[in-house]
Amino acid sequence: MKSFLAGIFALFSLTVFGLPTAKGLEHLSIAGSEYVRLADWAASTGFKIKWIKKNEQLEVRSPSLRLDFTVDSRKSEIGAVTIMLSLPMVVRNGTPLISLTDVESTIQPILFPQKNPKQHLKIICLDPGHGGKDTGKIDKKNLEKKYTLLLAQEVAALLQKNGFKVILTRNSDQTLELSDRAFIARRNSADLFVSLHYNAAGTPDVRGVEVYCLTPPGFNSSNDGGGKSDRHAYAGNVNNDHNVMLGYQMLKTIIRALPIEDRGLKRSRFEVLREARMPAILIEGGFMTSPLDSRLVYDATFRKRMAQAVVDGIISYRKLTEGSDEKLQIPTSKHQ
Numbered sequence: 001m002k003s004f005l006a007g008i009f010a011l012f013s014l015t016v017f018g019l020p021t022a023k024g025l026e027h028l029s030i031a032g033s034e035y036v037r038l039a040d041w042a043a044s045t046g047f048k049i050k051w052i053k054k055n056e057q058l059e060v061r062s063p064s065l066r067l068d069f070t071v072d073s074r075k076s077e078i079g080a081v082t083i084m085l086s087l088p089m090v091v092r093n094g095t096p097l098i099s100l101t102d103v104e105s106t107i108q109p110i111l112f113p114q115k116n117p118k119q120h121l122k123i124i125c126l127d128p129g130h131g132g133k134d135t136g137k138i139d140k141k142n143l144e145k146k147y148t149l150l151l152a153q154e155v156a157a158l159l160q161k162n163g164f165k166v167i168l169t170r171n172s173d174q175t176l177e178l179s180d181r182a183f184i185a186r187r188n189s190a191d192l193f194v195s196l197h198y199n200a201a202g203t204p205d206v207r208g209v210e211v212y213c214l215t216p217p218g219f220n221s222s223n224d225g226g227g228k229s230d231r232h233a234y235a236g237n238v239n240n241d242h243n244v245m246l247g248y249q250m251l252k253t254i255i256r257a258l259p260i261e262d263r264g265l266k267r268s269r270f271e272v273l274r275e276a277r278m279p280a281i282l283i284e285g286g287f288m289t290s291p292l293d294s295r296l297v298y299d300a301t302f303r304k305r306m307a308q309a310v311v312d313g314i315i316s317y318r319k320l321t322e323g324s325d326e327k328l329q330i331p332t333s334k335h336q
């Protein structure tokens with residue numbers, strides 16, 4: 001009965017609020033993938049599109065928000081936060097097109113966050129990457145496993161101050177299998193899963209923060225040069241919209257609060273994300289191989305600021321998802 005009523009409520013909400021949907025738009029097949037005209041989608045959501053540089057860069061804008069797209073690129077921006085699309089924005093016969101998957105799985109969940117009246121975000125599972133025999137990245141004597149734990153402990157203390165219950169997948173230099181991490185979150189009925197890591201690259205000039213959430217089924221992850229990884233659906237895909245919302249709020253909060261480069265909201269099939277049964281993200285909080293980033297990563301004062309930004313990201317996600325639908329801002333839609 002409860003789920004029946006929830007279903008009726010969901011149907012009622014959709015009918016009343018007229019959530020924008022790309023389903024009613026004409027689909028075009030580009031290299032085997034479904035695309036829609038960016039102008040059609042923009043019109044259906046009350047946004048306007050404008051070329052910044054003809055056939056190179058365009059913006060899609062509402063009075064309060066701007067999206068930026070680059071032709072033949074997966075790199076885009078929503079509200080000045082970098083988003084890696086699953087497929088590039090393309091132009092055919094002078095018409096800008098965007099993939100249906102990017103509209104439905106990435107852009108719309110960010111622009112039109114859905115509240116969950118049943119959700120009370122209370123238990124947060126923090127996962128300090130690596131540990132024990134698994135050192136993670138190594139920069140001279142500095143081991144990633146040490147800094148992920150230090151950050152997790154800072155975040156945990158701040159979350160507790162804010163009334164959250166915190167589960168740490170490890171609270172010491174302990175070896176932990178990847179499969180154990182998602183299991184610990186599940187066993188403790190965590191409402192959210194946040195994995196903490198630091199990055200490394202072959203050259204010292206690569207720097208910045210990346211936030212990952214699970215790749216949509218059927219698509220390549222952001223860093224798959226050859227696209228060789230499997231494209232299966234996993235348990236974590238059930239929470240796609242909330243994974244993306246959480247990832248976006250987290251990245252936005254971090255790059256606005258801290259002097260660290262924005263490398264984007266990306267997609268990956270990391271095991272901890274695949275197996276999470278609750279909204280889940282993985283934060284790569286800077287490059288240990290960059291002199292600029294590593295100075296911050298190893299600094300206790302900066303770590304406290306990073307921890308505060310992570311907590312603020314969780315709180316801003318909670319504000320968007322908790323409670324009723326009353327305050328949800330829905331632009332006028334022609335496709336109801």
Ligand SMILES: [Zn+2]
Pocket residue numbers: 129130136137144197198
């Ligand atoms: Zn790592």
